[in-house]
Amino acid sequence: xxxxxxxxRLSIIVPVGARRADLKTLxxxxxxxxEAIGLPYEFxxxxxxxxxxxxxxxxxxxxxGEPLTVINLTRCFGEAAALMAGFERSSGDxxxxxxxxxxxxxxxxxxxxxxxxxxxxxxxxxxxxxxNAIEKAxxxxxxxxxxxxxGSRLRDLGCGxxxxxxxxxxxxxxxxxxHRFIAILAARLGFRVAEVAxxxxxxxxRSRVYRPREYLxxxxxxxxxxxxxxxxxxxxxxxxxxxxxxFGIGALLITYLGIERIAFQSSLADRPALLLAALLIxxxxxxxxxxxxxxxxxxxxxxxxxxxRVEEVIHYPESDEASSSENAADARSRPKDVPHSxxxxxx
Amino acid sequence: xxxxxxxxxxGDVDATAASHGHxxxxxxxxxxxxxNEQESVRPLYAAIVQAVGELGRSFxxxxxxxxxxxxxxxxxxxxxxxxxxxxxVKFRRNYGQTPAMAAGIEHARGEVLVTxxxxxxxDPADIGLLLAKIEEGYDIVVGWxxxxxxxxxxxxxxxxxxxxxxxxVTGVPIRDNGCSLKAFRADLIKQxxxxxxxxxxxxxxxxxxxxxxxxxxxxxxxxxxxxxKYGLSRIYKVLLDLMVIKTVATFASRPLRWxxxxxxxxxxxxxxxxxxxxxxxxxxxxxSMPIAGSGIVFLASAMVLLCSGALAELTxxxxxxxxxxxxxxxxxxxxxxxxxxxxP
Numbered sequence: 001x002x003x004x005x006x007x008x009r010l011s012i013i014v015p016v017g018a019r020r021a022d023l024k025t026l027x028x029x030x031x032x033x034x035e036a037i038g039l040p041y042e043f044x045x046x047x048x049x050x051x052x053x054x055x056x057x058x059x060x061x062x063x064x065g066e067p068l069t070v071i072n073l074t075r076c077f078g079e080a081a082a083l084m085a086g087f088e089r090s091s092g093d094x095x096x097x098x099x100x101x102x103x104x105x106x107x108x109x110x111x112x113x114x115x116x117x118x119x120x121x122x123x124x125x126x127x128x129x130x131x132n133a134i135e136k137a138x139x140x141x142x143x144x145x146x147x148x149x150x151g152s153r154l155r156d157l158g159c160g161x162x163x164x165x166x167x168x169x170x171x172x173x174x175x176x177x178x179h180r181f182i183a184i185l186a187a188r189l190g191f192r193v194a195e196v197a198x199x200x201x202x203x204x205x206r207s208r209v210y211r212p213r214e215y216l217x218x219x220x221x222x223x224x225x226x227x228x229x230x231x232x233x234x235x236x237x238x239x240x241x242x243x244x245x246x247f248g249i250g251a252l253l254i255t256y257l258g259i260e261r262i263a264f265q266s267s268l269a270d271r272p273a274l275l276l277a278a279l280l281i282x283x284x285x286x287x288x289x290x291x292x293x294x295x296x297x298x299x300x301x302x303x304x305x306x307x308x309r310v311e312e313v314i315h316y317p318e319s320d321e322a323s324s325s326e327n328a329a330d331a332r333s334r335p336k337d338v339p340h341s342x343x344x345x346x347x
Numbered sequence: 348x349x350x351x352x353x354x355x356x357x358g359d360v361d362a363t364a365a366s367h368g369h370x371x372x373x374x375x376x377x378x379x380x381x382x383n384e385q386e387s388v389r390p391l392y393a394a395i396v397q398a399v400g401e402l403g404r405s406f407x408x409x410x411x412x413x414x415x416x417x418x419x420x421x422x423x424x425x426x427x428x429x430x431x432x433x434x435x436v437k438f439r440r441n442y443g444q445t446p447a448m449a450a451g452i453e454h455a456r457g458e459v460l461v462t463x464x465x466x467x468x469x470d471p472a473d474i475g476l477l478l479a480k481i482e483e484g485y486d487i488v489v490g491w492x493x494x495x496x497x498x499x500x501x502x503x504x505x506x507x508x509x510x511x512x513x514x515x516v517t518g519v520p521i522r523d524n525g526c527s528l529k530a531f532r533a534d535l536i537k538q539x540x541x542x543x544x545x546x547x548x549x550x551x552x553x554x555x556x557x558x559x560x561x562x563x564x565x566x567x568x569x570x571x572x573x574x575x576k577y578g579l580s581r582i583y584k585v586l587l588d589l590m591v592i593k594t595v596a597t598f599a600s601r602p603l604r605w606x607x608x609x610x611x612x613x614x615x616x617x618x619x620x621x622x623x624x625x626x627x628x629x630x631x632x633x634x635s636m637p638i639a640g641s642g643i644v645f646l647a648s649a650m651v652l653l654c655s656g657a658l659a660e661l662t663x664x665x666x667x668x669x670x671x672x673x674x675x676x677x678x679x680x681x682x683x684x685x686x687x688x689x690x691p
Contacts, residue, residue, distance in 0.1 A: 282644055292659070293658060300668050309438065
């Protein structure tokens with residue numbers, strides 16, 4: 001059904017945050033990699049907050065006549081916001097997001113774009129990957145947990161190099177730290193996601209020392225993706241289970257205490273277990289109530305929230321020779337926000 | 348040469364907007380969710396066309412492909428090329444039966460919508476009976492597979508228990524909620540929010556609008572091709588979904604009251620605990636730490652629950668679904684013979 005897809009124009013979005021390399025050398029590397037693809041391209045740099053040195057470097061590049069768009073955000077809005085801002089200014093039908101530091105080799109970019117022929121999203125994963133045993137274990141555990149929660153099979157969530165068809169980006173509504181989960185979110189919207197092995201940049205191969213902060217980030221990522229996947233659709237089922245179990249344990253405990261009090265005359269008053277039971281019962285009810293609240297939010301918005309994504313509606317209207325060309329024109333003139341349509345008329 | 352209108356949807360493009368352009372609204376829409384039904388599709392199509400054709404009404408078919416991995420889409424597309432009454436709504440991936448039903452309902456244009464399974468277990472010949480019942484003035488007509496052709500232990504007994512539970516809790520006593528063969532008045536069902544796994548409960552969900560529901564016996568055939576795709580899910584899911592329906596259907600418009608009812612026992616327990624402590628104090632005994640503590644815990648929790656109720660009230664007030672809207676879907680208005688007097 002879907003016609004073979006090949007992008008006609010690339011937009012490269014580079015969000016520039018706290019972690020950044022010298023943008024001039026980075027730009028030169030990316031540019032040579034992108035030019036090798038042989039498609040018209042544009043670069044959009046988004047400065048996430050005032051980044052003095054980066055702004056100066058970009059200014060110099062602009063003055064040198066490089067085909068750049070530079071967007072300055074007045075404060076640090078986060079990478080997801082920067083990506084969205086860049087996307088709104090971009091015009092290509094394929095979007096390439098790249099990190100503002102050396103993570104993959106520029107000469108590998110064509111692989112990501114080539115992957116779009118059969119997938120809607122391609123994400124890079126650095127291979128062969130440098131790092132010692134501890135780092136490898138850390139990555140394996142983190143990705144194992146994420147894949148367990150989401151049911152995906154991803155190997156490098158930290159890689160900022162991705163290629164997306166424009167339609168995918170248009171449907172993603174990123175906020176907060178969700179840029180790291182673009183692959184997972186896109187897959188949840190029903191898009192095909194492929195991982196593409198790319199060579200790691202030599203700058204990235206140097207082993208970094210991971211501070212506790214980074215582990216905390218991993219942990220928070222995991223929690224947020226967990227809630228996103230498990231909670232946003234069926235809050236009562238998720239909270240209801242936890243609440244019911246908590247409540248059940250509390251109720252059992254209090255029944256036990258009650259029986260002891262009545263049957264064996266053991267005093268209830270001096271037992272801290274009573275306090276624990278009360279706490280569990282109360283906690284269970286509140287967790288359950290939270291689930292109800294979530295369900296109410298979903299119910300009151302159910303008309304705007306669609307659980308499904310329709311790829312296309314296939315319908316051949318009754319037509320004779322005269323009206324067929326009219327219909328073809330009609331098909332083309334349907335309002336579409338996307339410049340390219342992944343499906344073509346079946347003739 | 349026929350040319351296709353292929354509508355590509357992205358994001359929140361209103362799918363119904365495109366179909367509103369057509370003035371010729373068919374009487375009947377037959378909605379069939381399909382998931383890997385390549386063998387069944389052709390006989391199903393033939394059976395529908397034959398059975399519904401005999402009724403002499405204008406009709407259309409809306410097939411919803413729930414992300415099939417076999418040739419279902421290709422076969423349906425081929426049929427659609429020769430029959431303009433067929434439209435195929437193709438999902439990007441497998442979403443499940445409720446979304447498929449919801450999409451079918453959304454894309455259907457008929458005045459009466461009939462949903463049925465794609466596995467040939469329902470008999471399209473029964474559509475006429477459903478339609479007749481709707482035209483009698485019922486809003487929803489549900490099929491009852493009185494001679495169900497499924498395994499007893501794994502399907503029939505759990506389903507009987509589930510139906511009994513659903514009837515008790517929702518107050519809509521339907522013998523066979525699991526039967527997909529149902530008919531709806533389009534104006535009503537299009538306004539009912541369907542999400543999660545509510546396909547089993549569409550009549551219960553619709554009961555927030557107070558519809559006139561009828562149940563009629565329908566035929567049920569043993570499965571001819573493939574194997575059943577949508578099994579009975581675990582009982583706790585059914586229970587929790589039921590609870591959701593119950594809550595939503597009865598308390599959605601008065602969340603604060605519902606939360607207040609929930610917090611009432613907590614208040615009572617905390618009062619009892621405090622009374623115990625005060626009596627101990629008056630009698631000069633030592634106050635019991637666990638009992639006084641429990642009292643405090645229960646009181647605090649009751650307060651938090653009340654606050655949650657306020658939050659729920661806010662959510663409802665800011666949301667875009669109102670209970671009284673549903674009354675308009677089923678109301679009948681009778682006016683005195685001279686017509687209502689208009690106040691100038």
